[in-house]
Amino acid sequence: MNTLAIELNEVLRETPVFRLLSDFGKRIYFPHGIISQSAEAKKAAVKADGTIGMAYSDGKPLILPAIKRYLPDFEPSEIVAYAPTAGNEKARELWKKMLLRKNPSLDADYISLPVVTSGVTAGISCTADIFLNSGQTILSAAPAWDNYHLIFEDRRGGVMRGIEFFDDDGRFDIQKIRKAIMEEARKGSVRIILNFPNNPTGYSPSISEAHALVECISEAAESGADVMVICDDAYFGFFYEDDIYKESIFSLLSSLHKRVLAIKTDGPTKEDYCWGFRLAMVTIGSKGLRTEHFNALTTKFMGAIRSSVSCANTLAQSLFLRACDDDTTAAAQAVFFDILKDRYNAVKQFTQAHKNHPRLSPMPFNSGYFMCLRCNGVDAGWLRRELLEKHGIGVIAFGGEYIRVAFSSIEKELIPAVFTAIYDTALSAPA
Ligand SMILES: Cc1ncc(COP(=O)(O)O)c(C=O)c1O
Missing domain, CATH: 3.40.640.10 (Type I PLP-dependent aspartate aminotransferase-like (Major domain))
Structure with missing residues (x-):
């Protein structure tokens, strides 16, 4: 060793x-190899630093103008240099x-x-x-x-x-x-x-x-x-x-x-x-x-x-x-959070209104990007394919038992129609 x-x-x-x-x-x-020797040189090699495999000119990494043009506020070192x-x-x-x-x-x-x-x-x-x-x-x-x-x-x-x-x-x-x-x-x-x-x-x-x-x-x-x-x-x-x-x-x-x-x-x-x-x-x-x-x-x-x-x-x-x-970040984060929370609430409203569905039961959900439906007497793989082929709706099948829906990616207005299609299709599954 x-x-x-x-x-x-x-x-x-x-x-x-x-x-x-x-x-x-x-x-x-x-290792005390290239990275750590180069870190030492960064501090002490005042005349010339020949340690690292990048290309420098005038103390800055070379950068293609076609890349720099899109990032005018950034120094080349913030764009193309290796990170520690x-x-x-x-x-x-x-x-x-x-x-x-x-x-x-x-x-x-x-x-x-x-x-x-x-x-x-x-x-x-x-x-x-x-x-x-x-x-x-x-x-x-x-x-x-x-x-x-x-x-x-x-x-x-x-x-x-x-x-x-x-x-x-x-x-x-x-x-x-x-x-x-x-x-x-x-x-x-x-x-x-x-x-x-x-x-x-x-x-x-x-x-x-x-x-x-x-x-x-x-x-x-x-x-x-x-x-x-x-x-x-x-x-x-x-x-x-x-x-x-x-x-x-x-x-x-x-x-x-x-x-x-x-x-x-x-x-x-x-x-x-x-x-x-x-x-x-x-x-x-x-x-x-x-x-x-x-x-x-x-x-x-x-x-x-x-x-x-x-x-x-x-x-x-x-x-x-x-x-x-950036001054705008906190406000944008709050707006984005509310978008996701609204979608969550729309899914919650639908699933609560359809509690007694014989073939699909939502697993507990209260956070994140997803919710999951447990399939009772319907194959999750079949349901996924039907939704995709007949309704143009994409969901993920986990094994034969679970359907995962990323409500984070579905507009709030579409949620009732998407879930209606999921629930109705499950009802039409072959026994
Ligand atoms: C539970 C969980 N952990 C980790 C990840 C990976 O995240 P990242 O995109 O940062 O690699 C995902 C992404 O789908 C995830 O669902």
């Missing part, structure tokens, strides 16, 4: 992080400040500086690289975002154990979740991904449900297990009902217990309506970690990033910083 990896592992050895690391997580390090491996320092500091503002009970002492990743997907994938070995189990809500299967199972060789978060009456089934967590805890460690607001259901826990969930994690840690919780907060902030727990559950988990390691993956992609920017953050939180541990684990994340995509997109980070600084 590389001596730098051994050094990082020594720093982490007495913490749950070390015990939770995958084989890759143990091996990975950030862990991301633009200002963007990382700003995101941390925003996390503390949006999550008032988050304790700054127990969290790292966020690391920039190429979308929430890359944040989850790097976390899986570092903490999930082939054959190891990771718990998740079922149904789950399909990319979890691709990342945890097909890419990492892990085993996803799905827990249906709701009982037959549509109530948050904390006993079922607790049982699964404690069964894993008895094996010595728990890995779990929590995604609120959820994809595909559109559910976020109430205040009491969030606390009950955290109590389950606490019980697992108290029993002696190391617990790694990924908080996939891709849709953070899209909360439409008053009784929802409106912070990330990361707030509670990062200061919960020395054996609990919480990894928050979130970012502007969904929250700030810039999906294609591929810009997100990973923040580490644990009561059991001090600065040197956060630094060592951050260095491992940098190794995972450097060895996969090298660094995230520079222009996206520069644009994000400008948007945060």
Whole structure:
């Protein structure tokens, strides 16, 4: 093993992080290679910097006029230069400040500086690289975002154990979740991904449900297990009902217990309506970690990033910083939020008015971009195809059992007609 990896592992050895690391997580390090030598040169090479593979003239990166023309307010370095491996320092500091503002009970002492990743997907994938070995189990809500299967199972060789978060009456089934967590805890460690607001259901826990969930994690840690919780907060902030727990559950988990390691993956992609920017953050939180541990684990994340995509997109980070600084942003965010909330309310109104539909029952939803219909006696794949071919309506079928509708993408005025078509088509399904 590389001596730098051994050094990082020594720093982490007495913490749950070390015990939770995958084989890759143990091996990975950030080399004293081109990136770190170039960072040194940036400060001290006053005469000539021949370290980095970019092309400079007059102290600025060369940039094609055809690119610069569209971005007159930006310096070439904000557009075409490589970003630091862990991301633009200002963007990382700003995101941390925003996390503390949006999550008032988050304790700054127990969290790292966020690391920039190429979308929430890359944040989850790097976390899986570092903490999930082939054959190891990771718990998740079922149904789950399909990319979890691709990342945890097909890419990492892990085993996803799905827990249906709701009982037959549509109530948050904390006993079922607790049982699964404690069964894993008895094996010595728990890995779990929590995604609120959820994809595909559109559910976020109430205040009491969030606390009950955290109590389950606490019980697992108290029993002696190391617990790694990924908080996939891709849709953070899209909360439409008053009784929802409106912070990330990361707030509670990062200061919960020395054996609990919480990894928050979130970012502007969904929250700030810039999906294609591929810009997100990973923040580490644990009561059991001090600065040197956060630094060592951050260095491992940098190794995972450097060895996969090298660094995230520079222009996206520069644009994000400008948007945060812009006077119009807060007002536009409020307008966009209201658009989504109006669509949510239109869906809620329809589903409440059609509660007794014999073949479709909505799963609990109160947040996010989506809602999910459970199909009873109708094949979800058939329903999807019928809607597409006969009505020109696109929805997602999950397995044979669920239809997911992204109400975020459907104009409010169209929602009654779209849902009428879905409900009527389900009635016409072959028995
Ligand atoms: C639950 C969940 N997590 C993560 C992501 C990925 O987000 P990003 O576009 O930032 O990679 C998605 C996107 O669809 C998602 O639904």
